Amino acid sequence: MPTRTEPDAGPSAHPDVWQVDYQRIAAAIRWIDEHRQHQPRLADVAAAQHLSPGHLQRTFSRFAGTSPSRFLRWLSAAAARDLLRQQATVLDATHAAGVSSAGRLHDLFVTLDGVTPGELGRGGDGLTIRHAVHPTPLGLAAVAVTDRGVLSLAFHDEADAAVAGARASDDLAATWPNAQRRHDAEATRAVADHLVGALGGASRDRPLTAMVVGTNLQLKVWEALLSLPPGSVTTYGEVAAAAGRPDAVRAVASAVGRNPVATLIPCHRVLRATGELGGYRWGTTRKRMLLAREAARTEA
Numbered sequence: 076m077p078t079r080t081e082p083d084a085g086p087s088a089h090p091d092v093w094q095v096d097y098q099r100i101a102a103a104i105r106w107i108d109e110h111r112q113h114q115p116r117l118a119d120v121a122a123a124q125h126l127s128p129g130h131l132q133r134t135f136s137r138f139a140g141t142s143p144s145r146f147l148r149w150l151s152a153a154a155a156r157d158l159l160r161q162q163a164t165v166l167d168a169t170h171a172a173g174v175s176s177a178g179r180l181h182d183l184f185v186t187l188d189g190v191t192p193g194e195l196g197r198g199g200d201g202l203t204i205r206h207a208v209h210p211t212p213l214g215l216a217a218v219a220v221t222d223r224g225v226l227s228l229a230f231h232d233e234a235d236a237a238v239a240g241a242r243a244s245d246d247l248a249a250t251w252p253n254a255q256r257r258h259d260a261e262a263t264r265a266v267a268d269h270l271v272g273a274l275g276g277a278s279r280d281r282p283l284t285a286m287v288v289g290t291n292l293q294l295k296v297w298e299a300l301l302s303l304p305p306g307s308v309t310t311y312g313e314v315a316a317a318a319g320r321p322d323a324v325r326a327v328a329s330a331v332g333r334n335p336v337a338t339l340i341p342c343h344r345v346l347r348a349t350g351e352l353g354g355y356r357w358g359t360t361r362k363r364m365l366l367a368r369e370a371a372r373t374e375a
Contacts, residue, residue, distance in 0.1 A: 093210040094234055099124060100138040101214070101360045103131065107147055108363070117143055138212045140274065140368030149367050185301055185339045188224050190288045199254030204247060207260035208240040209267035212274050213361050216337070217243035218263040224284030225266055228336040230357040250288075270338060274368060285336045295319060296330040297340045305341075306369045310348045332356050338365065 103124050107115065115123075120143050121131040135143050194202070204226060206219040215236055219226040227247070231239035240258070247256055269283060289297065299317040303309060315327040334342040337357055343365040347353045355362035 094215055094236065096134055097138055097210075097212070097214045098234060099126065100135055103135060103143070104139065104146070104360050104363060107143065111147060114147065139364050140212075141371035145371060146363075146367050149370055185283050185285055185336075187294060187297060187301075188284050188286045189294055190286060195288055197253060199251030202251065202254040204251060204254050204256045205259035205262035206240075206243060206247060206256065207258055207263045208236050208243060209260070209264065210236070211267060211270055213338075213357075213364060215239045216267060216270065217246075218266045219243070219247055220263055220266060221286055224286040225336050225339065226286050228266065228270070228339055230337055230361060232358070273338070274365075283339060285339055287335050289330070289333070289335075292318065292320060292323070292326060293330040293333060296327055297334060300331070300334075300340050300342055300344070303341055303344045306372065308344045308346050308366070311345055311353070312348060314345055328353075341365075344369075 103120055106123050107120060110119075117128050117132060121128040124131060126134075132142060135146070139146055141149070202221055204219050204221055206217065208215050208217050208231070210216075211230075213230055215231045215233065217227070217229045217231055217239060219228075229243065229246075231242060233239040233242065244256065244258075247254075266283070287294070287297065295318040296314060299314050302317075311324050311328045311331065312321070314331065315321050315324045318327060318330075320327060331342045331345050332354065334340045334356065343355060343362045345353065352359055352362055352366075
């Protein structure tokens with residue numbers, strides 16, 4: 076079958092075009108992972124995706140933050156274990172320096188504003204939620220904000236932005252049935268731009284506040300994750316210790332998985348003690364992309 080040589084689509088392209096490119100690169104990552112023992116060449120990966128090598132190289136680098144060949148090297152279990160060994164004490168060191176105890180801002184400058192039980196119990200009565208779906212290098216992202224900060228940031232695998240938007244609206248209605256919910260792409264665009272910039276390695280001076288719904292343990296876990304610098308990883312056990320609950324690793328793992336604001340709280344940096352990726356609420360392909368991006372910037 077001949078390869079395809081469509082022009083590359085960037086962030087300014089139509090959302091559907093950008094989403095198609097994301098789906099292609101996600102498929103390429105899955106293929107590389109399945110065939111990594113054979114160390115496939117760029118031409119092999121491109122042929123499997125029916126793309127030209129040049130188009131795949133450019134598009135892959137834009138979405139995954141690194142080239143297919145470097146990504147293949149990163150995929151080895153040994154690389155993940157080495158990263159863990161290098162960063163094994165990062166949470167301990169961070170806490171010893173006192174940088175996370177007061178909601179210390181991490182590389183995305185995020186602070187947490189917890190939702191009170193009363194606000195949740197009233198179903199968001201008196202709350203105005205503005206939401207929209209935006210294309211990003213990690214696929215379609217559904218963003219919801221209030222006057223107090225980012226309420227949710229979730230990735231969707233639907234190829235159609237309208238379908239993803241409808242699903243996101245239904246999710247908001249289920250949790251906040253009494254809130255005023257408005258589709259507002261302009262109100263949410265700053266969060267999407269923040270994410271796109273951060274994925275590209277841009278620094279941000281303006282802080283973001285996340286208005287999160289969580290138990291006391293969940294808030295402690297999320298605050299611990301905010302202390303992790305880019306390019307570092309940790310384990311569920313270390314997060315449990317940092318949250319003051321070393322005996323509750325399973326509950327801590329659940330709290331990691333319930334992170335409501337993808338990437339803003341960097342739950343993708345938590346691995347199993349063996350060096351395996353473990354799960355990820357928005358799919359292991361995105362987790363691989365996030366870690367590879369950060370590793371590539373750290374190595375640069």
